[in-house]
Amino acid sequence: MKMKRTLQYSIKLIVVLCCATIGFAQDNTAANDTIVYKQSYGLRIGGDLYKLVRTALDDEYSGFEINGDYRLTKRWYLAGELGTEEKTTTTDFLDVTTSGSYFKAGVDYNFYRNWLNMENMIYGGLRVGASTFKQELNDFTIYDVNNGVFGQFSPDRPQEFSGLTAIWGEVIFGFKAELVNNLYVGVNAQLKMLVSDDQPDNFENIYIPGFNKTYDSGSFGFGFGYNVSYLIPIYKKDKKVTLPKEE
Amino acid sequence: MNKLNKILLLLLVITSTNCERDDICAEGTLTTPQLVINFNNVTSPEDSKNVVALTVTPLDDMGNDLPSILTSSTVNTISVPLRIQDETETDPITTSYKLIKNAGSETEENTDIINITYTTEFIYVSRACGFRSIFNLDPNTQTAFNVDVDGDNWILSFNIDNFTIDNENEAHITIFH
Numbered sequence: 001m002k003m004k005r006t007l008q009y010s011i012k013l014i015v016v017l018c019c020a021t022i023g024f025a026q027d028n029t030a031a032n033d034t035i036v037y038k039q040s041y042g043l044r045i046g047g048d049l050y051k052l053v054r055t056a057l058d059d060e061y062s063g064f065e066i067n068g069d070y071r072l073t074k075r076w077y078l079a080g081e082l083g084t085e086e087k088t089t090t091t092d093f094l095d096v097t098t099s100g101s102y103f104k105a106g107v108d109y110n111f112y113r114n115w116l117n118m119e120n121m122i123y124g125g126l127r128v129g130a131s132t133f134k135q136e137l138n139d140f141t142i143y144d145v146n147n148g149v150f151g152q153f154s155p156d157r158p159q160e161f162s163g164l165t166a167i168w169g170e171v172i173f174g175f176k177a178e179l180v181n182n183l184y185v186g187v188n189a190q191l192k193m194l195v196s197d198d199q200p201d202n203f204e205n206i207y208i209p210g211f212n213k214t215y216d217s218g219s220f221g222f223g224f225g226y227n228v229s230y231l232i233p234i235y236k237k238d239k240k241v242t243l244p245k246e247e
Numbered sequence: 248m249n250k251l252n253k254i255l256l257l258l259l260v261i262t263s264t265n266c267e268r269d270d271i272c273a274e275g276t277l278t279t280p281q282l283v284i285n286f287n288n289v290t291s292p293e294d295s296k297n298v299v300a301l302t303v304t305p306l307d308d309m310g311n312d313l314p315s316i317l318t319s320s321t322v323n324t325i326s327v328p329l330r331i332q333d334e335t336e337t338d339p340i341t342t343s344y345k346l347i348k349n350a351g352s353e354t355e356e357n358t359d360i361i362n363i364t365y366t367t368e369f370i371y372v373s374r375a376c377g378f379r380s381i382f383n384l385d386p387n388t389q390t391a392f393n394v395d396v397d398g399d400n401w402i403l404s405f406n407i408d409n410f411t412i413d414n415e416n417e418a419h420i421t422i423f424h
Contacts, residue, residue, distance in 0.1 A: 089374075091270060091374060091375065091377070092377075093272075093375075093376065093377025093378070094374065094377045140377050140378050141377060142279060142331055142369065142377070142378055142379065142380045143272060143278045143279060143372065143376045143377050143378065143379050144278065144279035144328070144331065144379070144380065145278060145279070146279070146281055146328035147328075149305050149313065149316060149327075149328045150305070150307075150313075150328060150329075150330045150331070150342075153331035153332070153380070155333040155334075155335075155369075157333060157335065202369075202370065202371045203371050204371065204373075204374070206374055216373055216374065216375075
């Protein structure tokens with residue numbers, strides 16, 4: 001609930017910011033039919049704020065992600081993420097800690113036709129993700145519906161399943177808004193599909209770093225992020241804007 | 248802004264539908280089985296025969312009575328849970344039950360003690376159910392299943408039908424009386 005509210009709040013904030021920027025931009029109109037704006041091209045580097053906040057608040061999670069994109073053309077960006085995660089999953093019968101690192105690479109496409117000199121993004125993207133990780137089975141309780149007679153049994157014998165890898169594909173949707181000069185905030189949601197993963201012997205991958213929780217029902221996964229990033233401008237390119245003629 | 252709103256809505260829907268429906272172990276899932284014992288007629292071994300007023304009492308590892316799991320019921324089959332030990336233990340474990348026939352009758356009550364000796368094996372089921380245990384009866388038939396001799400046994404003989412206790416679909420032991 002708290003997360004949802006934060007998300008709603010941030011979206012409102014960003015929408016307000018977008019509108020504010022549009023307001024300023026409109027003052028910029030000149031008498032000419034065509035105006036040339038300089039657009040920054042460069043490397044945008046950032047981090048996932050959500051993972052940091054969750055690390056601070058959730059005892060069973062710690063994670064860190066840096067992400068970046070490089071603008072190729074007016075609409076296309078090369079994009080990637082690099083991170084580590086450690087997550088403990090506890091159910092009535094299992095206590096598992098998954099830890100490892102992941103790498104995702106792909107492209108983003110900006111659908112948003114920016115007003116004038118704005119450089120915001122509403123984008124969709126594709127990623128290929130890969131993770132190497134291990135799972136530690138800290139403890140488990142044998143599932144026995146008749147345990148009323150002799151009691152429950154937990155072996156209290158940690159096991160480690162290491163050297164595991166997973167590969168998945170990902171569709172990502174999100175936006176990035178320029179908060180102040182070259183500083184961006186964004187939200188994105190990811191829909192993932194597992195392509196292959198090493199299943200440990202007599203166990204399964206409960207969680208995969210970068211992919212998040214796995215589901216019994218299929219190979220899909222979900223994720224989202226709140227990003228803060230900074231654009232390091234490398235060069236500028238002209239953007240020509242043709243204004244409608246005033247009668 | 249209309250397009251932006253639509254995409255924001257989509258994002259909200261995607262991020263808030265992370266439900267957790269894999270977390271309850273479904274009924275009917277094959278989990279830790281019980282030992283199934285059938286009671287057959289000693290004179291015609293193919294035919295089942297009811298045991299009159301049977302009380303089934305588990306014994307703890309010191310041989311003391313635990314609460315009965317069946318009391319004075321007339322049945323031709325019973326399912327009894329087995330004690331679990333870690334699968335890494337190489338020494339087999341024994342679970343014992345008191346089978347009391349004609350329970351409650353002052354003159355006819357007859358108690359026999361059965362001992363089942365086995366090792367365990369843990370099998371992963373799912374994230375919701377965790378692991379289940381199956382049981383492998385001791386390959387030594389003398390110890391896998393036996394009945395304490397007390398000079399007045401109502402259990403006259405038995406047969407081990409299945410050395411692997413993996414499910415409850417079929418009897419593992421048949422007792423003749």
